Every structure is written in structure tokens, then in C-alpha cells.
Amino acid sequence: MQVIRDDGSLDPKLDPGLSIDRVVALYKAMVRTRVIDDRLQKIQRQGRIAFHVGSLGEEAAIIGSAAALRDRDWVVPCYREVGALLWRGYPLQKYIDHMYGNAGDPLRGRQMPDHTFSKVHRYLSVSAPIGTQIPQAVGLAMAAKKRGQDECVGVFFGDGATSSNDFHAAMNFAGVYRAPVLFLCRNNGYAISLRTEDQTAVRTLAEKAAAYRVPASRIDGNDVLAVWRAVREGVQRASEGGGPSFIELMTYRLGGHSTSDDPRIYRKQEEVDAWRRADPLLRLRKHIEQEDVWTDDLDADWLSVCEAEVKACVQRAEQKPPSELRDLFTDVYEAQPWHLREQETQCLEGPRAKDEEDES
Amino acid sequence: MQVIRDDGSLDPKLDPGLSIDRVVALYKAMVRTRVIDDRLQKIQRQGRIAFHVGSLGEEAAIIGSAAALRDRDWVVPCYREVGALLWRGYPLQKYIDHMYGNAGDPLRGRQMPDHTFSKVHRYLSVSAPIGTQIPQAVGLAMAAKKRGQDECVGVFFGDGATSSNDFHAAMNFAGVYRAPVLFLCRNNGYAISLRTEDQTAVRTLAEKAAAYRVPASRIDGNDVLAVWRAVREGVQRASEGGGPSFIELMTYRLGGHSTSDDPRIYRKQEEVDAWRRADPLLRLRKHIEQEDVWTDDLDADWLSVCEAEVKACVQRAEQKPPSELRDLFTDVYEAQPWHLREQETQCLEGPRAKDEEDES
Amino acid sequence: MTQMNLVQAINSGLRDAMRQNEDVLLMGEDIGRLGGVFRVTQGLQEEFGPERVLDTPLSETGIIGTAIGMALYGLRPISEIQFADFIYPGFDQLVNEAAKYRYRTAGEFHVPMVVRTPYGGGIRGGQYHSQSPESLFIHTAGLKVVCPSNPYDAKGLLIQSILDEDPVVFFEPKRVYRAIKMEVPDAPYTVPLSEAQVVRAGEHVTCVAWGAMLYEAFAAAEEVAKQGVDVEVIDLRTLWPLDIEAIVSSVKKTGRIVVVHEAPRTCGFGSELVTLVTEQAFLHLEAPPARVTGFDTPFPLTHEREYLPLAHRIAPVLIGTARY
Amino acid sequence: MTQMNLVQAINSGLRDAMRQNEDVLLMGEDIGRLGGVFRVTQGLQEEFGPERVLDTPLSETGIIGTAIGMALYGLRPISEIQFADFIYPGFDQLVNEAAKYRYRTAGEFHVPMVVRTPYGGGIRGGQYHSQSPESLFIHTAGLKVVCPSNPYDAKGLLIQSILDEDPVVFFEPKRVYRAIKMEVPDAPYTVPLSEAQVVRAGEHVTCVAWGAMLYEAFAAAEEVAKQGVDVEVIDLRTLWPLDIEAIVSSVKKTGRIVVVHEAPRTCGFGSELVTLVTEQAFLHLEAPPARVTGFDTPFPLTHEREYLPLAHRIAPVLIGTARY
Ligand SMILES: Cc1ncc(C[n+]2csc(CCOP(=O)(O)OP(=O)(O)O)c2C)c(N)n1
Numbered sequence A, B: 001m002q003v004i005r006d007d008g009s010l011d012p013k014l015d016p017g018l019s020i021d022r023v024v025a026l027y028k029a030m031v032r033t034r035v036i037d038d039r040l041q042k043i044q045r046q047g048r049i050a051f052h053v054g055s056l057g058e059e060a061a062i063i064g065s066a067a068a069l070r071d072r073d074w075v076v077p078c079y080r081e082v083g084a085l086l087w088r089g090y091p092l093q094k095y096i097d098h099m100y101g102n103a104g105d106p107l108r109g110r111q112m113p114d115h116t117f118s119k120v121h122r123y124l125s126v127s128a129p130i131g132t133q134i135p136q137a138v139g140l141a142m143a144a145k146k147r148g149q150d151e152c153v154g155v156f157f158g159d160g161a162t163s164s165n166d167f168h169a170a171m172n173f174a175g176v177y178r179a180p181v182l183f184l185c186r187n188n189g190y191a192i193s194l195r196t197e198d199q200t201a202v203r204t205l206a207e208k209a210a211a212y213r214v215p216a217s218r219i220d221g222n223d224v225l226a227v228w229r230a231v232r233e234g235v236q237r238a239s240e241g242g243g244p245s246f247i248e249l250m251t252y253r254l255g256g257h258s259t260s261d262d263p264r265i266y267r268k269q270e271e272v273d274a275w276r277r278a279d280p281l282l283r284l285r286k287h288i289e290q291e292d293v294w295t296d297d298l299d300a301d302w303l304s305v306c307e308a309e310v311k312a313c314v315q316r317a318e319q320k321p322p323s324e325l326r327d328l329f330t331d332v333y334e335a336q337p338w339h340l341r342e343q344e345t346q347c348l349e350g351p352r353a354k355d356e357e358d359e360s
Numbered sequence C, D: 001m002t003q004m005n006l007v008q009a010i011n012s013g014l015r016d017a018m019r020q021n022e023d024v025l026l027m028g029e030d031i032g033r034l035g036g037v038f039r040v041t042q043g044l045q046e047e048f049g050p051e052r053v054l055d056t057p058l059s060e061t062g063i064i065g066t067a068i069g070m071a072l073y074g075l076r077p078i079s080e081i082q083f084a085d086f087i088y089p090g091f092d093q094l095v096n097e098a099a100k101y102r103y104r105t106a107g108e109f110h111v112p113m114v115v116r117t118p119y120g121g122g123i124r125g126g127q128y129h130s131q132s133p134e135s136l137f138i139h140t141a142g143l144k145v146v147c148p149s150n151p152y153d154a155k156g157l158l159i160q161s162i163l164d165e166d167p168v169v170f171f172e173p174k175r176v177y178r179a180i181k182m183e184v185p186d187a188p189y190t191v192p193l194s195e196a197q198v199v200r201a202g203e204h205v206t207c208v209a210w211g212a213m214l215y216e217a218f219a220a221a222e223e224v225a226k227q228g229v230d231v232e233v234i235d236l237r238t239l240w241p242l243d244i245e246a247i248v249s250s251v252k253k254t255g256r257i258v259v260v261h262e263a264p265r266t267c268g269f270g271s272e273l274v275t276l277v278t279e280q281a282f283l284h285l286e287a288p289p290a291r292v293t294g295f296d297t298p299f300p301l302t303h304e305r306e307y308l309p310l311a312h313r314i315a316p317v318l319i320g321t322a323r324y
């Protein structure tokens, strides 16, 4: 399914009818996500943060989905979806503080960068083990249904995650209990180095949904309006009691798997170049330019607004002290038991480690 | 798919062309399995063995599959398939000794009854955790393929097992590596108390195979010739390099899940009665009677042969001493490490437990 | 008050919790129409309907994974794993997710759920219907581990576990399910977590046990009393976080400790208990701390009564430790 | 002989084993075209082809479950789990199946396989790229658990593990992967399992460690030597089955023991080691055995160098134990 045609016009039969302001807002969010990504990648290269996992090339799949979900719906992320969280209004400073694990980090330096969450934004926690969020999302949806709330859950995961235990359990439970959940499968062509065609013998991931009687669609994930339309349809179905939907968002990971990865080892530059031409930002920009609501000047302005914003956040983040040492010992349980109290005292009153440079 | 028609004749278009001797041999094996089952159930009720899990009503699915596999093919059982092992010539005495956990038990009293295996019969070990045998079977098939052997693997599991992690992993690996494996899914309507229609939202389990690009068929599992035909087709496909097949064998568990179960709690007698009329033994008997190779007298004779055989085995089993205490401490590793040597000595030289009747 | 066995007491605890709080729901294999393979949930689907007593597909990943989602939403799910031996397909969700959710979100989210599961030997269940994997969960920071030995505690600890804001693995000694009866209040009540109970006061040796082995420790204590050895028997009730006070103060009195558990010896909870006592009461120890445990083999069938640390194996160790 | 780091030594061991035996094959995520996320398998798919170096789908259940089938057939599969933190989806296959197959078939079948996995902290990996779950596998009868600390041992232990007829979980200290280099023979050789090594002889305290923490124990020993405390440092190399002799005889000499490990303290392998020593050398103990370990929290990020039992935390405990 494609809504934005190559010439930038919309297919009138498929146009979901978003106001042009809304479409521009989508574009701006996508650009902002990319600017943040670029910046984080750079500061990681400089050794200022430990790690970053980005969404280069997958912005339409992520922002389009986030926009099509309603405020009361839940987002359950994989790890590339910080764009969705920012779309929901999460403060950028908080995210950047988290990337530094500093005193402003809502995780208190307890997880690697890019492991965000926010209860007020109805956005569960990023977790590294692949697939684990998928049954959790189904449980969340079952809970909303039990409480009689008209809320649904959009859960993101990659092509690789379809091989996980959790995917299988989650899809089956969703089918059996008709949970109001949208399975948002970002098929970005790779699970680290493994191509989707080696991940499974089946030709499209959407076919997997039939094994659980979950209705499925497969759409151009670089076409933000196609994404919006498919996700909104899923929301509607769920909201009307029609249960789960599976949406395969065909996209491409333009960058490395993460800052730790070197994709040149396992894929050809030509392949990447071909996908660069299908960049979702270019696609959408063509459309809004054609609609006369966007210009080169506006674009340059917006870029510098975003860049300035990130830069300021980074500056502030770098001035904050690291998260506190005693944060190591809280939140294991609701109340701190004796053994953690003991360990906390030992640690706080004990000597401090030498600096890392003395090492490896 | 049905080969044996209701009137006992064969559908000429589907008749796999087995010699009538072979067909009679199938019937005799099915009867023998049932006689053994009946007997074990009785002696379990009398408290002489701890437990039994039978195949009442599923004999055609099991024996038909076993017969269609070639000698060099492997059988990977779930736990109801001892009929397949006996079909391969496993000594009945050994099986009955195992049921008693006595000194003749090849498992040395280490597992519950009905946990059989036999390397010479190319029959892996029964294991209680549901689904674990399925990826093992795929690995076995991958290994045979790697060695360039024309061997394939038939792996049994139930409808319930299709929800397991292991099923998902196994099907996916089989699809990706085109392993010569046959997934023999005994859909007997229940996973203990859960009906297949509550196990998954999909209408037929065969549909699940498409999610992995594994060719599937769904056949009448109470029609031994239909089973034979489908399984042999799968063997052929695997043997010719065509990879895995999934075969849904539609049958019904006429008895309880095991001797620990009381199925009256969760299903109606009428349902059971209806399936009794579809008993695979009756079906096949009608056919061989019609072919004039079987009579009431022959049937009665065979029954008493089987009964006498089981009875003799049971008698011998009950005379054997229990497995030896020091068997507790061997086979944990190839060689016994110090800590097990120590524990063995402690145990053997220590006091013995009181008899169970002093307890609970 | 009604005479109840362990099954009835747990059933009563579940029923009370479900009556008190709409958010409590049960999920597991065969727990609804069948009422559970041990009948622990009998009658609950009739009373609360299939929306609150879910007969799930055969997937421990699903049973635990979806329960986490429900708990995150604000419900109070109770998952049943049919046998502790079958908890491993759900292990990742339990140890990597439920256990760590509060920590990794700095308390913004948490997972108030209970995973109930029958554990242990003594019912002729062999390798896969007898395991006692408690130490795996005790090793996992973020989980609480509870194991009642009697009907009264079972109901009270269960209700308290359901009220608790952290994930609790609740081990039920299946060997005790129908073995003993006692007076249990019909109304809801709680027994606090992390409080051990001295079930027999004694001067010479401290013997720590839980679940089904409590009875064996007790029987052994009575037996060796005839020989003049006076054993203090402690029922842990909650395994983790531990009531360290109860143990250390007892050992300071007796100078000796014997720990009993069904799980294999190596890296079982016994080793932690021995180590804690050694660390915290070293100068009080008058004999080496001892363990009476399952052997380091898979759980057997025929000889399970020799494998288990029953009274006949405990008694000599109590005497040996007392007379060291 | 070539100067190799740990990654190169393991790579060399895999290569040698594969050259020697057609039946040896590797499977895991990203191990082929990419050569592994740590490059441990670099060049192996080129040399041995995709039939012997399998880039698998993302399923630890599949990676371990199919490997068991291959081992049952007679092959020698080596599974890589990308990080030990991700072993749990394959946990059931490992602890309920691989570990028990020999026992439950009375030796008729067995499972000669190796599961390689990088473990431990120190690379800024946070909760899910830093775990040390060894005690879970030590608790599981039927598994062997190996953990080399240096390139020479790594290659020799790996080749020995591949030759071993039992399932081996082979933990690789990822913090050491590229941190040190040493002379390693290019030709295949073995280092026997279950033999610990005294890496520093000493009279006052025995310090037991393995993997990455060995270096910390050693550094702490050198440090406290300046204060007159003479530490005997033992590198376990194989965690289970344990070289009990080496430890007990050292403790009989020193009368004191300190165990160091990265895993959380409670029910970590340290508690087993302390308990074994207490049981077997009680009368020789002149100080309470001590543990220096990770804390009982999920593995953190920012403060991982305070969480880990690095030299700064070990040294005071060595002194305290020596001067007790
Ligand atoms: C259970 C588990 N196994 C392995 C890993 C290591 N790993 C991290 S990301 C990844 C690939 C995920 O691919 P995909 O699901 O397609 O998501 P993408 O990164 O492409 O968005 C792997 C193997 C993991 N995190 N969890």
C-alpha cells in the first residue's frame, strides 16, 4: 500500500484525509527525530555517550504509527522508537539526560542509553531482550479490555523478533483473547547482520499473522500516510471489539544496527544507496512542497531550530553530575530489605573505584 | 483426507496400495497397543504402577505414522507413542519393566512411567516438558542432512504443543534450513482439559505451518491408510530434498489425559460416545473383514495372544527387584565427579527411608 | 474457622482476594473448567467467570508475559505454572522482565504479580514433576520467594503476596497439598512476608527448613530429642528477602545449624544460608554448618524417598552436629 | 606461538577443532557473515562455509534446541549465545533437556555440545549486556561450567570442552576479550577441565576468582602485599565440577578464604564455595570466609565500576580477613 505517490501527490483513493497542518507536523517530527539521531551518533563517536541505537530511515514507520494511535492508547516500544515518545510530548532534555546517565536521567543511570519509558505518556519501558515486550503489550491490552476501557496498545518490534518465543506466545494470546493490540512490525530488512529472508522461510512477515487468526496488512513503511492509515484502521478495529491487527511496515535501516555495529561487513553500499532514494523524509517533503506549504527556507529554519534545541540539551546534560551512587540500591523492591541496606552502607562507606583509564 | 470409506472399502484414487498382509499387520499392532494400554490402566488403578499415559483412540495416527517411516528414519516421540516404538520391534518386556521402574528398566527408575527411548530403534527419549522434542528433532534432521544421509525424522506432538516456544523455534528452523523432518501433530481435541478451539484462534492447526513456509496437510488421523499415505508423502518430499512437512492428524483422545486425569469434569459423555463410533480399530477391522482376511475368530485369537503376552510380561516385571539405589548417582556425567562419589557413599552407607505407608 | 488442607486454604485465599478486589485475576493451564490439575482453583471459574479465571493456551511465556502487562496496567494477576518444573519457558519473562521492571524504570512502573507453582517431590513425579528451583529465583534480585508449609500460613501468605507491590514466586509444597488439615479462618487475613517462625524451640541445634521438608525436620527433631538432642526448628515461610534475624539469633543461641532442602545441594539455598550464618555468627559456631539436601542429580523416581532429605537423613546430621 | 588476545585465542580454538573434526559446527546469531558481534568467529564462515557456521534466526530456543538434536545424532555443535543475558529463552532446553538427557536415558544417549557465551560487566552494557548467571547452571546437575580468564586457557579449555562428552556452558569474560595478550600455541592443545590453577602463591589468605575478576583479585593481592598480607590467588578455570582439592588444600594452609565474583551475592557461586570450605575445612578456618561480589540488584550502568568487585573492594576484605 502506498498513499504518497512518487511524484509527491496523494492517491485519492487511499488518502486518509489528514489536514495539511497535521501532515507538516508529521514531517517536522520526522526531521527532528533525525536531527537528534545524527547528533547522538556524533557525540557517541566522540566518546561522550556510551551508545546509541537510532531510527535512521525508519522515521515514517515510527512517527506515522505514533500519530495514528490516540492519546489514550499505549505505546510499547522496541528500542528505536524514541521518536514516538517525543511525539507524545516527552521532554527532549529528559531523553538527553538519560543518554548521559546523569543526575537528570529518569533511569538513574541504570540502563544503557535509549532505554526510555514514561508512564504519563503511556509508553512502557524499552528492554534489550528481543521480543519480551510483545506479550506484555498483549497483557496490557487484555487488562484495558477487562476494565472496559476503550484503549488499545501499539507494540513495536523488528523482523528478527518474529522468531522469538515471545512473539509466538503474544500472537497466540492476542488471537485467543481478542486483545485490542496492534502488532507494529518494523521490517527493516535486518536483524543486526541477518537479512529478513534468512530469518524465516516465509516471504512476508504478514503471513505469520494468519497462524493466529490475526488480520494482517503489509504496507510501505516509508510512506507516513500509508502507515497512518493502516494503524488507524487497526485502532478502529480494536476499538470496535475486533481484536488484534498485525501490520508489517516495510522499511530499511539506513544506519548501523547501533553505534557498536559496522554494517559494511555484511551489506553492500549499493543496497544502502538504493534505499536512500526511498528515504521517508524526502518522500514526505516532496508532498508538502507540492502542496505549497513547505519550502527550502522553511526546511533550513526547522533544521536549525532542531539542531539548536538538541545542542542546548546536550550542553545542559554534560553539565549535570552523574546519577547518584546510592541509586544503585533503591527500587529493587518497593521497600529496601536488610541485605540491600547492608550492601548500600558497605558500598557508600567503602573506597571508590579507580578511573577507567587505568584499565583495558 | 479419508482412504478407508465408511463401508470399509478403500477410495481407489487414494489407496496407497499396501499389501493386505501389511494392512493386517497394522491392525494387529493397533490392537496390541490397545490391549497393552487397557492392561496398564487397570494395574495402575490397582496401585501396582504409578502412572500411565495411553493412546486410546489415537492408534491409527501413531501406528500409521510409524509404519510409513522407513527403518532408517528417526522417531521423536511426545509421550503417547509407545505403539510406534513397539512397531519398531522394541521388546514388550523392557517396556513393562520400565513401567515398574524395576531392575530391568532401561531408565533405572529415573523417570515416570512411559518415558521410553531406544537408540537402536532410532527413537529419542520421551520428555515431560511439552514441545522440547520438536527443535531437537529438527536438529537431528539437520545433522542427518549435513552428513548426507537419506534419513528423515518424524516428530510427534499434540495440539497443545503448537503453543509452545519450542514449536515456533522448530518450525522456523526447519523452514529456514529445509530440514528433512515431518511434524506429526496429533490433534486429539484436548490439551488436558483445554479444547483445541481454545488453544488458538486459528481453525486448523495446519494453517500454522504456512507461517514458516512448511507444506501442510490435514488428514483423518483415525484412518490408518490416510495417515500412512500422508506420512509417506512427507518422507518422499524430505528424501528428495524438499524439506519439512507438517501433518495434522485429526483424532480424539478417548481416554483421560493420563491415569491422573478425570475427563468427565470437562467434557460430555455424548462427545466421547460420538468419537467412539469413529474408533480407528473398528474402521480398519471393517476393511480387513470386507477383504476377507479377518474374522471374529481371528480377532478373538489375536486379542488373547496379546493379552497373554502382556500378562506374562507384567508377571515377570513384578518379580524383578526395584532398580538399584546406586543408579541414583551414575550417568549425571560421563565420569562420576568427586561430589557425586561423596554423595553416593553418604547415601549408600546412610540409613534407609521408612516405608511410604507411614506417610501422608 | 474451618478444617482445611493446603489446597483448600489456597483456594480460600484466592477466593477471598478475588472477592475483595475486582483487579485480581487468575491465569494458567487447566485452572478453569478443570479447576487445576491439583484442584487448587476448583470452583473459581464458576464464581468469577472465564474473564477472571483464564484457561490459557499452553505457554508459560504467555502466562507470565501477559501477566506482567496486566500488572503494569494496574491489575493483580496471579499466574499458575502447573508444575515448577515447567516454569523455564517463562523464565526470561520472570527474571529479565518482572524482576527488573521497577529498577529499570526507577519505580515509575512496577509489577505486582504472583506466580503460584507446586514444587517438590514425594508424589512419584520423577524428573519433571518434582523439582525445587527456588534458588534460581532467590538469586534474581527483584523477586520475592515465598513457600508456606501449612494451610494457615498458605492462605495468609498468599493474600499478603497478592497485596505486595513486587513480583512474588509462590511455591506450594505439593506433597503437603492434602497431607495435613488445620483450622483456617474463613475470612481473609494476612501473614507478613519475611518473617520466619520457630515451630519448635530448642537449645542444641538450629534446623532451618521450609515447605514439605519442615515436617521432616520436625520429625527428625522429635526423634533425636529421645537421644537428648534439643533442636530448634525454624520454618522460613518466606525464603527471600530472608528473616535473617530469626536465624542468626537462633544460631547465636545454639551455635549450630543444619539446613534442609529438597533441591540439589550445589548452589541450593542451603549454601546461601550457611554462608550468611558463617558471615554473621562465625564466632558463635561450635560445629560446621551442615546441609541435608537433594543430591546433585536430576530428580529420580523409584528412589525418591532416598533422594529426598527425609527425617532418616536429617536425624543423624542433627546428632552429628550437636555432638561435634 | 603467536601473541593472541582472548578473542583470537578462542577463534583459533574453534578453527582448530573444526579442522580436526568435520562434525564440529557453529550456530548462533550474527556469527557468520558478521563474524559475531565481538568478532570471535571472524573468518570461520569463509573457511568452513555456511553449512558449518550457521547464521541462525533470532531464537535461543532454536539455537540450543536444535544443537541438542545434532549432538544426539553424533555431531559436535557449538552454540553461541550473543550475551549471557539472553540465554534465558533457551534455558529450558539447557537445564531440562541437555543437562538431563544422559541421566534419563541411562547413558544410551548423551549430548556433547558446547554453549559459548560472553558474560560479565565492564563494557558499559547495563542490565542486559553484563550479567553473570553461572550459578544457575552450576545448580543444574548434568551441566559443566567453564570460565577461562586468559587466552592460553581459553583455547585449551575450549578444545577440551568440545572433546568432552557432556554439555558444557562456556563463559567468556567479555571484559577481557581484547584487554590482554599472551603467547598461545597455533596448534591445537587442551587444558583439562576441573583443574584450578594457583596464579599467585601465598600464605595468609586464599582468594578464589575466575574470568575477568581474576585480574582484580590479583591486583588486590599485589596491593595488599605491600601491607604484608600474602595472598594465594586461585583461578578456578572450571567452575563445575569443581577442583575442590585445590581450594581446600590452600585453605588448610592459609586458614582464610575470600571469594570474588561479579554475579549478585545471594545464591551466587560464592555461597557454595564458602559452604564447601566451611564443611570441609572448618577446623582450619581462622576467619569467617568472605565474599566480594556484585550487589543484589540488577546490573547497573553508570556505576558499574562500583558495582563490580574490583580491586578497590577486594583489597580491604583481604586485609580484614587476614587480620581477623
Ligand atoms: C533474546 C535476545 N537475543 C539476542 C539479542 C541481541 N540482539 C539485539 S538486537 C538484535 C537484532 C534484532 O533485530 P530486529 O528484531 O529485526 O530489530 P531491529 O534492530 O532491526 O530494529 C539481536 C540479535 C537480544 N537483544 N535479545
Ligand SMILES: Cc1ncc(C[n+]2csc(CCOP(=O)(O)OP(=O)(O)O)c2C)c(N)n1
Pocket: B078, B080, B128, B129, B130, B157, B158, B159, B160, B161, B162, B186, B188, B190, B191, B192, B253, B257, C029, C058, C060, C082, C086, C089
Ligand atoms: C512446558 C509444559 N507445560 C505444562 C505441562 C503440563 N502438561 C502436560 S501434558 C499437557 C497438555 C498437552 O497437550 P497436547 O500437546 O495436546 O498433547 P496430548 O496430551 O493431547 O497428546 C500439559 C499442559 C508440561 N508437561 N510442560
Ligand SMILES: [Mg+2]
Pocket: A158, A159, A160, A186, A187, A188, A189, A190, A191, A192
Ligand atoms: Mg530488523
Ligand SMILES: [Mg+2]
Pocket: B158, B159, B160, B186, B187, B188, B189, B190, B191, B192
Ligand atoms: Mg492434545
